[in-house]
Amino acid sequence: MQTETINRRKFLKKGLWGTCLAGLAATAALFTKKKHKTNTVWQLDPYKCVACGNCATYCVLEESAVKCVHAHAICGYCDLCTGFFEPQPRELDTGAENQLCPTGAIKRSFIEDPYYEYTIDESLCNGCGKCVKGCSAFGNGSLFLQVRHDRCLNCNECSIAAACPSQAYKRVPVDKPYLLKKMEHA
């Protein structure tokens, strides 16, 4: 009697053990069969971005992994750049009181009358998106934010993505890790 119950228990246990192992194997097979099984990274769609400023504050890094990109091909090289200047600048010069960027990361340099070139010092950029907002409101929208993959830790749940009001963040395949703005010639 004693041995029989032990045998039954052992049999049940072995059966369960096998079921669990088979289940795990099936799970592995099921998920590796799916398409796009490459690793993914986080990226934000600049066409959805509303430049709310969450990128600068919600990243788990002390200094956000998101920084601004300037697509010179889209830029109008304006004298009065709404991505560079405060809404009502006292003067159109590089004085800090006139600048929109809180860290002074945008450099303005004269090219030829009446065009000015704007470049971003990425070591200073904190990804706040103030310039992005200004540029897309009144300019060509040549300034936009991107997750920088030399900085991004690729958290399983991106804190910025969870806080993004326009749901601009998505997982993108690792071989195409950027979503750049393109010039659409009219």
Added chain:
Amino acid sequence: MIRFVHILITIVVLLIFSSLVFGLERFPPPDFEETDYKIPDTNHITDVVPQQNIFEYIDVAVLAAGLLLSSYLVIKKRSRRLVFMLMIFSLLYFGFWRKGCICPIGAIQNVVLSFFDNSYAVPVTVVLFFILPLVSTLFFGRIFCAAVCPLGGIQDLVLLHPVSVPQWLESALRLLAYIYLAAAVLFAATGSAFIICRYDPFVSLFRLSGHFSILILGACFLLTGMFIGRPYCRFICPYGVILRQFSRLSKWKVTITPDDCIKCRLCEDACPFGAITIPTVDWPQDSYSKSKKLLGLLILLLPILVLLGGWAGSALGPSWARMHANVRLAERIYLENQGKVEGTTDASSAFRATGKPTEELYDEASAIRKNFYFGGWLFGGFIGLVAGLKLIMPSIRKRRTDFQADRAGCLACGRCFQFCPREHVRLKNL
């Protein structure tokens, strides 16, 4: 003719629309005739390829090697010192160097999301991170917890003065882990959030940066962990409760001594995690019929608990649905449209800028709410079932003649080995 006009209008509208979406070319790019200025190429940022990709494959290899080594050290070598060293390595590698992501605990959510959302394909490395520790547990017990998990490692390190927790309290507190697991599955399945990652108490310590509240939470766990061994692993960890069940079936297991137990009781208090079971005493005859009655009542209570839990879970559904961004957005848009709130939020103005019809958003939100209502039933029913089984379990008596490591609760740390005199004889220390 009318048709032609229609097509023309459509094309014009599409053109206007596309110009809104894409090149907002308010100021055409200049030609630069006076100087030979060349427009710089900004695509250089794409030269920075994600480093994470290569590391994720290395991580899987390190995980597999760690699991094999851990099982060898625990089952065969039986050395607490070497297990401890491997644990420190894992803490440094997976924790402080690789910043704690991806981990098998969080990978539960990726696997669940991929199961319910066909558009999300879980990367192979993440599937392996989820599956390898489970497979290893089926063979060797919870050796992942012992020396590979960085979250376990950091808690094990701070354990100074273990206080024993009564068995009933331990079992009751463990219900939290089941609730956490079920909630994590519910939120992942509905595509709302990855709460295991959001509230991971130690990941901000690994990164030495993060949200202040989470850093405080991590500090609290470590402070508690100085006296109550591995509180996260025992009472909160959602992966731990899966490993528990798998560990019950494991082929090999941790033994306090491979030789015969002499019931000296020296190991009784050796385990800081309360995972050593003592030999059973005979069931007192007079309480037998009483216990039988109680068991009958508890078995009757089980379906009631399941239904009650399910009902409570479904009642929670609507408020939990707000974890999903679309539901929050739909509620906000509804309130704004009804004139019940003033102003707009970033989210609502971003939604209005897309020009998406409000009805579409409402439909999406109500579909998600429906999922939460149904998911809430399953969630609550599951918790009711676990609670009911927890009540029944003490009535089931098992005959044990030796001091043993409890298969489910043993974290395979190897602390008990040195408490056993038979072990010292075996190692010829005496």
